[in-house]
């Protein structure tokens with residue numbers, strides 16, 4: 510009887526402990542998802558899309574390498590990984606005065622960065638691991654004009670970032686949309702499950718060289734490149750994986766043939 514009571518008590522305790530663990534996990538994820546109301550744009554990043562990687566690398570070299578480096582990457586390595594020949598890397602990606610064996614360091618030196626922006630533009634080698642692809646994609650779509658900031662730009666995903674909108678010529682100029690017209694007609698997009706559309710935060714007040722769809726593609730390719738950059742060996746692993754599977758299949762076939770050969774005379 511006493512034994513039964515103890516077992517029962519233990520059971521109750523166990524249930525209480527697992528319940529509280531569940532609750533704390535649930536509240537933690539709720540906070541993480543809330544993230545002070547930052548709205549992220551949905552995106553699928555496919556790091557095996559070679560065309561996206563090539564385009565992203567070009568955008569990176571053209572628009573980012575002036576301020577940011579990717580100090581763990583050499584230009585030479587991009588040749589194999591991105592499906593380019595070394596000549597193509599020289600032609601499309603290598604800035605003047607640099608060698609193929611050089612690492613992708615920033616053109617600007619760190620001290621100047623601090624002087625101009627108040628902070629040194631960080632190395633971007635691992636930024637995709639720290640921030641995630643969706644955050645990065647949303648960041649480049651969420652710059653808006655803000656006269657109160659020193660460089661005239663602000664960002665809803667990274668409020669008060671000291672980085673200007675370097676691709677504004679491509680995207681055009683966004684401003685924050687007026688959201689206080691609560692008496693107005695609700696937006697069409699609000700109807701599906703109450704999820705606000707992040708794009709509704711902005712209005713394009715000056716068109717860019719690219720259409721909104723083209724700009725989204727540019728950003729998606731750039732983020733694909735940044736995700737690759739944060740773990741270049743993922744491409745090799747994938748390719749090697751295919752060879753390993755082929756080898757195993759061949760080996761299994763040979764083993765089966767051998768077995769058939771051995772057992773033929775036994776029966």
Ligand code: HEC
Nearest residue numbers: 572573575576577626628629630631636669670671672675
């Ligand atoms: C004119 C210089 C400049 C250029 C060009 C530039 N950035 Fe930046 N970037 C900065 C500065 C400065 C910061 C630091 C912002 C801060 O911490 O307030 C920054 C911050 C960032 C961050 C946030 C890092 C973090 O996790 O805190 C990312 C991501 C980033 N830049 C990506 C890019 C990409 C990709 C490009 C090219 C499309 C680019 N930047 C071009 C100056 C620049």
